[in-house]
Amino acid sequence: MVKVALLGTGIMGAPMARNLAKAGFETTVWNRSNERAQPLSDVCSIATTAAEAVTGAEAIFTMVENSAAVVDVMFGSHEAVAANPSALWIDTSSVQPSVARDCGAKINRYLDSPVSGGEKGAIEATLAIMTGGRAEDFDAATPFLKALGNPTHVGPNGAGQVAKLANQQIVAITIGAVAEGLMLAQEGGCDPAAVRSALMGGFATSKILDLHGERMLNRNWKPGGPLRMQLKDLNNALEVANEAGLDLPLTKQSQQAYAKLANELDLPENDHSAYMRYLEALNPGKRFGNSEDLE
Amino acid sequence: MVKVALLGTGIMGAPMARNLAKAGFETTVWNRSNERAQPLSDVCSIATTAAEAVTGAEAIFTMVENSAAVVDVMFGSHEAVAANPSALWIDTSSVQPSVARDCGAKINRYLDSPVSGGEKGAIEATLAIMTGGRAEDFDAATPFLKALGNPTHVGPNGAGQVAKLANQQIVAITIGAVAEGLMLAQEGGCDPAAVRSALMGGFATSKILDLHGERMLNRNWKPGGPLRMQLKDLNNALEVANEAGLDLPLTKQSQQAYAKLANELDLPENDHSAYMRYLEALNPGKRFGNSEDLE
Numbered sequence: 001m002v003k004v005a006l007l008g009t010g011i012m013g014a015p016m017a018r019n020l021a022k023a024g025f026e027t028t029v030w031n032r033s034n035e036r037a038q039p040l041s042d043v044c045s046i047a048t049t050a051a052e053a054v055t056g057a058e059a060i061f062t063m064v065e066n067s068a069a070v071v072d073v074m075f076g077s078h079e080a081v082a083a084n085p086s087a088l089w090i091d092t093s094s095v096q097p098s099v100a101r102d103c104g105a106k107i108n109r110y111l112d113s114p115v116s117g118g119e120k121g122a123i124e125a126t127l128a129i130m131t132g133g134r135a136e137d138f139d140a141a142t143p144f145l146k147a148l149g150n151p152t153h154v155g156p157n158g159a160g161q162v163a164k165l166a167n168q169q170i171v172a173i174t175i176g177a178v179a180e181g182l183m184l185a186q187e188g189g190c191d192p193a194a195v196r197s198a199l200m201g202g203f204a205t206s207k208i209l210d211l212h213g214e215r216m217l218n219r220n221w222k223p224g225g226p227l228r229m230q231l232k233d234l235n236n237a238l239e240v241a242n243e244a245g246l247d248l249p250l251t252k253q254s255q256q257a258y259a260k261l262a263n264e265l266d267l268p269e270n271d272h273s274a275y276m277r278y279l280e281a282l283n284p285g286k287r288f289g290n291s292e293d294l295e
Numbered sequence: 296m297v298k299v300a301l302l303g304t305g306i307m308g309a310p311m312a313r314n315l316a317k318a319g320f321e322t323t324v325w326n327r328s329n330e331r332a333q334p335l336s337d338v339c340s341i342a343t344t345a346a347e348a349v350t351g352a353e354a355i356f357t358m359v360e361n362s363a364a365v366v367d368v369m370f371g372s373h374e375a376v377a378a379n380p381s382a383l384w385i386d387t388s389s390v391q392p393s394v395a396r397d398c399g400a401k402i403n404r405y406l407d408s409p410v411s412g413g414e415k416g417a418i419e420a421t422l423a424i425m426t427g428g429r430a431e432d433f434d435a436a437t438p439f440l441k442a443l444g445n446p447t448h449v450g451p452n453g454a455g456q457v458a459k460l461a462n463q464q465i466v467a468i469t470i471g472a473v474a475e476g477l478m479l480a481q482e483g484g485c486d487p488a489a490v491r492s493a494l495m496g497g498f499a500t501s502k503i504l505d506l507h508g509e510r511m512l513n514r515n516w517k518p519g520g521p522l523r524m525q526l527k528d529l530n531n532a533l534e535v536a537n538e539a540g541l542d543l544p545l546t547k548q549s550q551q552a553y554a555k556l557a558n559e560l561d562l563p564e565n566d567h568s569a570y571m572r573y574l575e576a577l578n579p580g581k582r583f584g585n586s587e588d589l590e
Contacts, residue, residue: 097483097484115497116494116497116498116499117496117497117498118498121497126496127497128493128494128495128496128497129493130490130493130494132485149496150493150496152489152490152492152493153489154480154485154486154489154490154493155484155485155486155489156484158483158484159483159484159485159486162479162480162483162484162485163480163485163489163490163493163494165479165483166476166477166479166480166483166485166490166494166499167476167494167497167498167499169472169475169476169479170472170473170475170476170494170499170504171498171499172472173468173469173471173472173475173476173545174468174469174472174499174501176468176545177464177465177467177468177469177472177545178465180464180465180468180543180544180545180546181461181462181464181465181468182461183541183543184457184460184461184464184532184535184536184539184541184543184546185449185457185458185461187535187536187539187541188392188453188454188457188460188461188535188539189392189450189451189453189454189457190427190449190450190454190457190458190461191449191450191454194447194448194449194450194458195425195447195449195458195461197447198423198424198425198445198446198447198449198458199411199423199425199458199461199462199465200423201412201421201423201444201445202410202411202412202416202422202423202462202502203411203412203413203462203466203502203503203506204411204461204462204465204466204469204502205501205502206469206500206501206502206503206504207497207498207499207500207501208498208501209465209501211498237479240479240482240483241479241482244479244482244483245578245580245581246478246479246482246578246581247577247578248475248478248479248574249475249548249552249577250468250471250472250475250545250548250549251475251479253544253545253548254545257544279543282542282544283540283541283542285540286540286541
């Protein structure tokens with residue numbers, strides 16, 4: 001059996017490990033706090049150190065919180081790369097493109113391969129997977145990645161992370177589009193729930209109108225995707241834009257809205273669909289929908 | 296057989312008339328320039344005046360260019376309403392909400408019922424239909440509307456038109472989101488065509504990413520939806536917002552972009568996916584994709 005390892009068994013990593021095991025790979029997992037890895041013991045081996053987990057693996061997945069955690073696991077206190085430098089390393093975490101390029105320079109075979117689709121996509125193995133790196137490494141990774149969703153090779157190292165930022169940018173602005181459209185509908189005399197239903201099927205159809213539009217109608221601000229993460233992604237997208245000398249006005253406006261929500265309005269843990277609450281703050285006296293706030 | 300009439304057999308009206316006939320209604324059509332109605336003669340009766348077309352009809356559809364044309368057909372030189380004041384009048388044109396409310400005040404049984412989905416939706420009878428008016432009139436209209444697509448009752452007269460504006464607003468901003476995301480992807484080192492493919496299936500999935508994203512990659516600016524119409528809709532949406540005392544920042548930014556494209560850059564007949572060309576004008580030296588411009 002082909003051995004794989006997965007480091008970081010959080011909300012995303014745990015179902016991904018389960019899907020690797022289900023696809024027939026001999027899967028070993030490790031997590032910084034070991035007790036979060038234990039529920040996988042029915043289908044995976046549980047290692048007590050990252051170095052132990054990766055030993056003998058052909059492919060090694062990392063799925064951790066941010067750039068600092070990736071660097072710490074790979075090169076810092078956990079020294080995982082040194083324990084298996086010839087393996088194919090596949091980082092599915094969302095980190096800055098510059099960090100992905102650094103990893104690519106330090107690791108023989110490395111792919112930056114962030115995902116979109118959330119916990120649901122991870123469980124159902126329908127993640128959109130955006131991969132940066134060498135074509136031959138992508139080809140070698142494809143059988144593993146297909147156990148998790150739909151992989152696409154988008155460019156050299158760093159490009160996977162840039163594609164993820166583009167994804168997050170489109171998500172953020174589309175949430176704003178839906179919020180502004182539904183608010184206009186309400187204030188213009190429509191039943192906004194009926195408008196959301198009516199629009200599904202026309203050109204305005206999107207996953208955001210469907211899922212986040214419904215959240216706005218229910219004033220369901222429980223994350224989902226906490227808006228502090230949306231803000232982090234928009235900041236990183238604008239950093240890439242600045243490096244490239246690009247002015248992107250809708251992205252800037254969206255970043256300002258999420259910065260206000262996270263800081264001034266102090267709602268960092270609200271779902272990113274709470275752009276609607278930014279509109280309410282901008283327009284005193286306006287309130288969307290009839291529901292109580294769910295937080 | 297139940298008699299219906301349709302006034303205005305343009306790109307949208309002609310396939311709609313065909314679908315009414317196909318659903319078993321005895322359909323009479325009229326068009327200001329009679330020769331554009333003639334291709335329907337295999338399934339519809341062709342009237343030479345609007346008043347003749349509507350006589351004896353239970354339900355009367357109008358599908359014309361704008362507010363002025365609606366008023367002219369109904370009350371102006373063509374005096375169609377006077378020829379059948381008791382029929383159910385269903386205006387599927389896109390007009391200002393205030394015009395729809397005026398029509399509602401003047402006509403016994405009137406629905407403002409604009410559509411989304413374009414020529415393809417009209418041909419395939421899959422239009423998203425947003426209807427404003429009395430509930431009993433909507434119920435009476437439903438068998439007719441179902442021959443054209445998926446109708447939803449969104450509120451009183453005017454609400455159908457407001458819902459259409461909300462639709463157009465979401466479309467315009469989402470086009471901007473896709474353009475800014477794909478431009479960032481390209482300038483950040485990705486293959487933007489691969490990124491568009493990768494994102495389909497994740498949270499960024501939308502009809503706009505699919506159809507207009509592909510147009511941007513092909514630099515296919517042939518309309519489709521000419522951006523002067525997108526600008527008109529955004530102006531009308533902002534008028535409704537102003538009347539309601541609403542500040543909608545992404546909508547304003549989008550309006551400014553389309554105004555610049557239509558006026559300063561002199562591209563009013565380009566497809567609305569040409570928001571990408573606004574980004575290029577804003578960022579001298581940047582050009583998206585490798586294709587020649589199709590105009």
